[in-house]
Amino acid sequence: MDAAMAVIVVLIFSMTALLVLNSSHDDGVVYLSRLARDYYEVKRINPSADLPWINTSCDNAPVVVSKKAYYYDSEANEVKAELVKVCGVYG
Amino acid sequence: MGDVMKGFIITGIALVLGVIMLVFVNYSVVAGKVYSSKDQALMLIDETYNRKVDVLRIVEAASNDSVEESKSASLSCDSAVSALVQRLDEVLSSPLLSENGVNTTYYVNVVNNCPSSFTVEVSLNFTSRIMKDSAVFSKTYNY
Numbered sequence: 001m002d003a004a005m006a007v008i009v010v011l012i013f014s015m016t017a018l019l020v021l022n023s024s025h026d027d028g029v030v031y032l033s034r035l036a037r038d039y040y041e042v043k044r045i046n047p048s049a050d051l052p053w054i055n056t057s058c059d060n061a062p063v064v065v066s067k068k069a070y071y072y073d074s075e076a077n078e079v080k081a082e083l084v085k086v087c088g089v090y091g
Numbered sequence: 092m093g094d095v096m097k098g099f100i101i102t103g104i105a106l107v108l109g110v111i112m113l114v115f116v117n118y119s120v121v122a123g124k125v126y127s128s129k130d131q132a133l134m135l136i137d138e139t140y141n142r143k144v145d146v147l148r149i150v151e152a153a154s155n156d157s158v159e160e161s162k163s164a165s166l167s168c169d170s171a172v173s174a175l176v177q178r179l180d181e182v183l184s185s186p187l188l189s190e191n192g193v194n195t196t197y198y199v200n201v202v203n204n205c206p207s208s209f210t211v212e213v214s215l216n217f218t219s220r221i222m223k224d225s226a227v228f229s230k231t232y233n234y
Contacts, residue, residue: 005102006102006105006106006109007105007109009109010105010106010109010110010112010113011109013109013113029130029133029134030130030133030134030137033134033137034137037137037141067141068190068191069141069145070142070145070146070149070187070188071145071148071149071152072148072149072152072153072156072182074152074153074156077153077156077178077181077182078181078182078185079149079182079185079187079188080187081187
């Protein structure tokens with residue numbers, strides 16, 4: 001009985017903590033996902049553009065989002081995918 | 092060992108396991124190892140919208156490319172229409188356009204006003220687990 005009570009109490013604490021953490025996490029992942037898209041769009045128009053505010057060096061970054069962008073390669077006549085990876089501290 | 096002592100030991104083990112689970116799950120969420128269902132839904136909406144933009148661009152690039160090639164090869168207007176439909180079929184049937192949970196279907200229609208011009212219309216439908224979206228590409232080429 002004691003053990004069961006302990007598990008229930010720990011679960012209640014866990015769920016509360018998860019809910020709090022998730023509410024701040026949602027925006028971060030979607031924000032990074034859109035940032036990855038922006039990075040691809042800008043680089044597509046101007047490949048030499050410098051975007052220092054978008055971090056693509058993701059060693060030990062807490063949150064990393066990878067996004068595929070699709071384009072048409074006219075020489076190969078096929079659709080190709082380009083993986084864009086951005087990271088940040090938004091968690 | 093008495094029942095009270097047993098109870099304390101079992102409670103202690105349960106607490107330690109619970110705390111380990113709490114730390115692990117929270118680390119996973121914060122570090123982006125797992126996403127909540129709300130995250131996944133928002134990301135899928137993003138994914139569907141981005142796929143739509145990509146496919147419209149792909150259709151336009153492939154159409155322009157095909158018409159330019161036909162003009163360069165001095166093909167007749169009717170042959171250019173056939174080449175365009177074939178090119179769009181090849182490109183739009185790429186499995187890449189239906190990966191990551193977004194299924195893409197298409198329908199190509201050409202209004203043939205040869206020998207002067209033709210209009211290509213591509214209807215696109217995007218379906219994911221949580222939403223449906225559609226787009227239409229239409230462009231007239233003078234020949």
